[in-house]
Amino acid sequence: MSLPWGRRYLMCPPEHYGVLYEINPWMHREVAVDSDRAREQWGGLVDTLKAAGATIELLEPRADLPDLVFTANAGLVNGTQFVPSRFRHPERQRETEVDIAWFAACGFRVDELPEDVHHEGAGDALPFRGVLVSGYRFRSDAASHAYVSRLTGAPVRSVELADPRLYHLDLTFCPLDDRRAIVAPDGWDGYGRKVMAALVPEPLVLELDDAMVFCANSVVVDDVVVMHDCPPAVGRRLEAWGFEVAISPVGEFLKAGGSCRCLTLALDVALTVDTQEKPLSVV
């Protein structure tokens, strides 16, 4: 059965996107971003998602916030509730007020995490089979998971991320439907691998090389998997399972350590039954 979420996304046009600082192993300020190409790739992703049946909401870009384009890290959506991120790096912390303003204006209830923990939103937390899988170590704190659970009511499975190149959970895990998910166990510690092995009945296991080209950082709209690139073995398995692979290159964004998933934030996620009511102003 298809995922119950993933048909409506928040995205931010890359008007001011660039690699202006280095906060993950992929970012190098000397590598120039081709702005025209970035705009072209981002537009291509919007078109691909729409073609797959998704609707897109837009967040106004800000000149002083180059990473605002990676909306996956804005926070956690749970029905009409929005839990904004607590970014680890000061460079991104100023994004939060922009995110809060947008969600509040759209009628979401904003519930904030305590100030002394870090959690980077949907980048480090994805729902699957009734639980919220959440990563920790590089960006989010393990201690934040108890607060996330308390605010959203969702049971959390904490997974320790083990490779700094795969610094967010959404670089290692991509739910496909109610039983299947793309997984990159190389990105997890031994305990995390056991937890995920017990959670995912039918995993599509990525080799480390495929994980490093962000295969898991894909967007799933019903039976369409939108990816930057698809290694043949991965594509064959997805097609055998009945998925259609839609390639949407986002190479300019890989320079900042993000792919398709990082550029989107699903707005139709309901972690608990009682918050499934839709906010009125978002259609």
Added chain:
Amino acid sequence: MATELVELEGHIVDSLILAKVLDVILDAGADYDIVEFDVGRTNVDASRARIEVLHEDEDRLASLLEELQVHGANRVDSADARLVSCETDGVLPEDFYSTTNLPTQVRIGGHWIDVENPEMDCGLAVLDGGRVRTVPMHQVRRGDQIVVGLDGVRVQPPERPRGSSPFEFMASEVSSEKPKGLLVEEVARRIVDARARGGRVLAVCGPAVIHTGAGPDLARLVRDGIVDVLFAGNGFATHDIESNVLGTSLGVVLSEGRAAVHGHSNHLRVINEVRRRGSIAAAVADGYITGGVMYECVRRRVPFVLGGSLRDDGPLPDVITDVVAAADAMRAHVPGVAVALMLATTLHAIATGNILPAGVETYCVDINQAVVTKLADRGSHQALGLVTDVGLFLRELADRLT
């Protein structure tokens, strides 16, 4: 042993976070004790664990705590103790921390410092150089730094003597229905063990020790170096001397068990003669006292403290009649004491129990079960009681140890 308490909350069971944290602790060469564990009822409910982490090395414990923090285990109660300066001699600050007799630690400058001399019902004074001592109310002086409130103070739970022993199957701390021979043998063994570790043995004696005819047995224990320090009152010392000089204890002829003619004044005459000589030691020196417990104490230079009371006759010149000064004199002899024998005395046993750390193995011997209960009720929970005649007990103990 350095210890810290950490707390872990969330879906720590299903996420294997608890298992990981415990593994990390053991891999670091540390140990743990799960102090509290609330398991969520359903898979939606969060669980919560409080874990005490123990490591022999404080620096390694600190780096282990940093690692545990990565996994969400945060230190609980990391506050330093709050200190307030005394304003008046002999008066503790309001809200002073009132001590137990248990091993206690105080957090100062982020470090847990052992209290040097655990004693119940005292304040905690932080001295220059970061040492911490218990201090009785009357001893505090203006300007002393005293711990107030409960933050930054922790006590370690009491521990029963370990190892297979007849005490282990005592359901209560008081034994009136146990084979006494086994218990006496066990006490003897523990005295030998304590002395082998360099511990001192304290005897706290009531006059019944003399009345029951056990004076010579206790004297034997002092003479053979088994008893290192002795606490008693005017009565015990008086009857010990009376029995040696006149052969009676409170006028009763010890060898025959009958009352001597005009024997009721015997103890007064003995006190009078010791007072004439100025001290028990002087009475020994000039040959007035030629045997007994006090005689052996003087001869072997075993320190003794005789505490006075309202009903004392005389008293003997060695008796300290200022009870606060008497308690301070007793305190001076507590360091190093590993075993305390409370021998047929209620009031001196309780007074001594008040100043002993909980780690001192305490055996209370009395024919009256209530004495042992009373001692435990007043906070000396470490006391194990033998309900038996003190005369028989001491004879058997002396036979095993001398």
